[in-house]
Amino acid sequence: MGQRSRILAEVFGFDGWKVKGAFFESADGKRVTVARATDTRGAKLVLVVERRWMARCSQCARACRVRHEQLGARRWVDLPWAGHPVEIEYAPSRIKCRACGNAPIEMVAWADPRQRQSRRLQHHLAVQAASMPVMHVAALHGLSWATVRRAEQRALERWDASRPPRVLRHVGIDEKFLGRRNQLDEKFVTIVSDLETGEPIWIGYGRKVHVLKTWLNSLTPEEKARIQLFAMDMWPAYPAAIRETPGLEHAAIVHDPFHVMKRAVVALDELRKEVFFRAGPELRRLGGGHGRRWLLLRAWERNDKSQQAELRRLFSYNSTLARGYQLKEEFRDVLAAPTVTAMTKGLARILRRTQSHRVKPLRRLHDCIRNHYDAIVALAEHRPATGRIEALNNNWEVLVRRARGYRDHEYLLLKLRFMTAKPIRNERDVQRFVALAAA
Numbered sequence: 001m002g003q004r005s006r007i008l009a010e011v012f013g014f015d016g017w018k019v020k021g022a023f024f025e026s027a028d029g030k031r032v033t034v035a036r037a038t039d040t041r042g043a044k045l046v047l048v049v050e051r052r053w054m055a056r057c058s059q060c061a062r063a064c065r066v067r068h069e070q071l072g073a074r075r076w077v078d079l080p081w082a083g084h085p086v087e088i089e090y091a092p093s094r095i096k097c098r099a100c101g102n103a104p105i106e107m108v109a110w111a112d113p114r115q116r117q118s119r120r121l122q123h124h125l126a127v128q129a130a131s132m133p134v135m136h137v138a139a140l141h142g143l144s145w146a147t148v149r150r151a152e153q154r155a156l157e158r159w160d161a162s163r164p165p166r167v168l169r170h171v172g173i174d175e176k177f178l179g180r181r182n183q184l185d186e187k188f189v190t191i192v193s194d195l196e197t198g199e200p201i202w203i204g205y206g207r208k209v210h211v212l213k214t215w216l217n218s219l220t221p222e223e224k225a226r227i228q229l230f231a232m233d234m235w236p237a238y239p240a241a242i243r244e245t246p247g248l249e250h251a252a253i254v255h256d257p258f259h260v261m262k263r264a265v266v267a268l269d270e271l272r273k274e275v276f277f278r279a280g281p282e283l284r285r286l287g288g289g290h291g292r293r294w295l296l297l298r299a300w301e302r303n304d305k306s307q308q309a310e311l312r313r314l315f316s317y318n319s320t321l322a323r324g325y326q327l328k329e330e331f332r333d334v335l336a337a338p339t340v341t342a343m344t345k346g347l348a349r350i351l352r353r354t355q356s357h358r359v360k361p362l363r364r365l366h367d368c369i370r371n372h373y374d375a376i377v378a379l380a381e382h383r384p385a386t387g388r389i390e391a392l393n394n395n396w397e398v399l400v401r402r403a404r405g406y407r408d409h410e411y412l413l414l415k416l417r418f419m420t421a422k423p424i425r426n427e428r429d430v431q432r433f434v435a436l437a438a439a
Helices: 003-012 119-129 134-141 145-161 209-216 221-226 237-243 257-277 281-285 293-297 305-317 319-335 340-355 360-371 373-382 387-403 409-421 427-438
Strands: 017-025 044-051 067-070 074-081 084-090 093-095 170-177 188-194 199-205 229-232 252-255
Touching: 003 017, 003 044, 044 074, 074 119, 119 134, 119 145, 119 427, 134 145, 145 409, 145 427, 170 387, 188 209, 188 387, 199 209, 199 409, 209 237, 229 237, 252 257, 252 373, 257 293, 257 319, 257 360, 257 373, 293 305, 305 319, 319 340, 319 360, 340 360, 340 373, 360 373, 387 409
Parallel strands: 044 084, 170 229, 229 252
Antiparallel strands: 017 044, 067 093, 074 084, 170 188, 188 199
8 A cells, every 4th residue: 555545544534444546526427637736626536445354244243254246336425625525436245144144235334334425424414404404504515405314314313322221200291283384184293202301202193192192002011110200281182191001000190380370371361351341441541451461461570660560550440350360370379389288278279269250261260270180289299390391392493493394203303302412512522423423
């Protein structure tokens, strides 16, 4: 091996392989004769490599001596160098493996089977696609959108497979509306996540009982025994699916306090509409309720002094609206109670105040609390990190807005998991992620 080939082999960076030739090629596939530096502008560099060590099976990684068939030359896209696109050219062999009894194509060190990009290129594309649309990454490297998308998915699958398995104890369940323009039969998807990490673990189409049971039935008895609780909103199909699944009788069902509080906010908003619909001249002089909606729905401590004074003036004209607002604020404090006893006493006080109420919105709030009483009380006992459910929805919206939608939800699930785990925070994390390409 000459000095030039040795330098190229060191740059190539794979043991057991050598660079036996290198040339520049134009966009139309013709070799470029280099007479001066300007002759290579816009040309790609092709590295012709050959194997120095014994071939290995791509399925079981065993060394194989017997060659079954010699195939033609193939190319793999590699990382660009000095402004030039780089391709690796090699003629692989189909070998006879005595260990697994198959005749696969031999393993190459730089790429996975049935892939036409090197692993290190795939991981660099995944790093860039984490912060910009796939279309921009494709334009940056001169690749097609589909090529970058497949390369990124392969890199994320490799990253996901390298992670140690986690014990699933706290499960978050939520539905996501796909939009009116979506062409799927189901307009909702069910997202199952690990509340301890905030990462999604499963996506199913629809939000009915059988959809969630599809995932629940895929769990082993040991996995079901380790689950301590399920956190969700107040959609009735999800608790029904859990209670109908054997092996989950011990698991607690906890309602997300965000959605529980939303019922009280909706009740207050309906009460506000009824009050201002029958408003007298005093209330009408305040604007008929226009601009006061968010003052009523916002927490008291989040209003400044002038807004609090305006609310006091508003309540002085209507005591029913004042009682509804007081119930809403008291309900907020009850949901933040530190113990089960404190929450039980607080819920009992609210139920007494709304039990015989003639105002329909407050009566509906009373019935809602009674129907979901156990799941609300379980919130004080377990206190799961339910905020991660809504954070996952925000990450979903960010990804969908950046890419203008996704058709492959398994690919979206991988990107959501990667975005939630945040494995790339600094230069060291980038190096660790790129190093997975050599594994």
